Amino acid sequence: MENNFEKKDDFSIKGEEQIKRHMRDIDYIIREYPIEVLVPKYLVGAEDGKNDIFVPDYQRDFVWSEEQQSRFIESVIIGLPIPYLFVADISSDDEDIAGRLEIVDGTQRIRTLSAYFTNELKLSNLEKLTFLNGTYFSDLLPSRRRRFGRTTIRLIELTEKADEETRRDMFDRINSGGEPLNPMETRYGVLKGEFLKFIRRLASSEHLRLLAPLSAASIKRRDYDELLCRYFAYSDNYELFQKSVIDFVDQYVRSKSDFIESIDGPRLEAEWNKMLSFVSNNFSCGFRKDPQKRTTPRVRFEAIAVGVTLALREKPDLIVIPEKIDTWAYGEEFDKLVTSDGANSRPRLIKRINYVKEKVLKSC
Structure with a gap:
């Protein structure tokens, strides 16, 4: 029995050493942006790669169906809790890049918000707001559009201390649940070069x-x-x-x-x-x-x-x-x-x- 306890204690010590070796000292800030501020930060300058909030190359393309997008917008309108977006402050000697926010998790959500806010998304298959099926953002009453624009989205912003390896590791772990990434999407998320x-x-x-x-x-x-x-x-x-x-x-x-x-x-x-x-x-x-x-x-x-x-x-x-x-x-x-x-x-x-x-x- 004594040997078993000694062996268990040895594993615990080695396990603690592994934990300390792999622990990341990651600083983060919780921010809130109104949708009417968040969407322009994503859209303005996107074509030239100069938008304040951007989708990195390793992220998957826009894969949500129109129904998935509509259900998300419905959740926002009726005030259901929205999961945090994870973004990372980019540290770089290049001033055109430094300070921009890379989306680590939440690209489907911010793309959906942008599509709806700019009248590109027509709502469909809504179960609660059935009268909004077939409508666009511009079809809402002016008062409702203003309230939608003021709705805040929470972001967990990793500070510039988070390097690219850390961001990719987070991307891989966050996306290990929910709708699984296929092998190619995972390669873009985890590998580089x-x-x-x-x-x-x-x-x-x-x-x-x-x-x-x-x-x-x-x-x-x-x-x-x-x-x-x-x-x-x-x-x-x-x-x-x-x-x-x-x-x-x-x-x-x-x-x-x-x-x-x-x-x-x-x-x-x-x-x-x-x-x-x-x-x-x-x-x-x-x-x-x-x-x-x-x-x-x-x-x-x-x-x-x-x-x-x-x-x-x-x-x-x-x-x-x-x-x-x-x-x-x-x-x-x-x-x-x-x-x-x-x-x-x-x-x-x-x-x-x-x-x-x-x-x-x-x-x-």
Whole structure:
């Protein structure tokens, strides 16, 4: 019994050491801004990156539906408690940046307030204020608009002592509850560096969006960015994949921490663009299963994109007969490879990528 107590006491001491090592000395101030002040601080200068309160690059895009936005506005109007917004005072030697407030948590709320206050949001599916369904802010009585503008929103403002690592750590922990972030949103929130900026730039390509259409909701959740990350991870070392796609891609992105776009980007971008051009010229439906499909299955995209890239690495001047590609690219055998159960198992991943590579090389 004595040994067990000694062991427990030893764990407690080591645990206390860990607590002290990881504790953050974070100063913060609680502020309140009326909506009529908060919204201009977010909107004025936003296009030039000079707004007082801004959404950082690592935050997710505006993903709330019109119904979610409407319910939030309804809560504000009837006086229900609104969760605090978390913001951080930016410390910088650049006077154009110093003193601005970065939103750590609350981007959906401040975007919704701005959309309503500027008459961009039409309320819908309200359960309590049913007479306001189908109306805009300007439809309220003048007295109600004034009261809405004076409604205060509370902010917890981290002082300039909070560095970028602390802000990103808070973002990750705050968003571990509620509507979960998808893997790509989490990467933008937790990781950093030029590689993710490179990914975001390529993901905005109109050429990609024509060849691999996605739904509006998927685009908002940064699924194109996810496709890019998977493409580069698999293209570099798909044979090392084991079983977890998220872990595999996360590890790859972390390995690019020293990525410098001006040095490392040109080669990757050239290979990416060459693959897209090849698919555009030789796959009649691009990455889609057939012309009627409005979205692109992720697994199908991976197989074609990576398989084509590997084929072009082997034969850079490869010229194929498009008709030969259509016979297998939109056939039953390939369809089974990208839709069967266990599509993300290691054997199936390797099999479908190699299938595309070999078929492309044989389509000369």
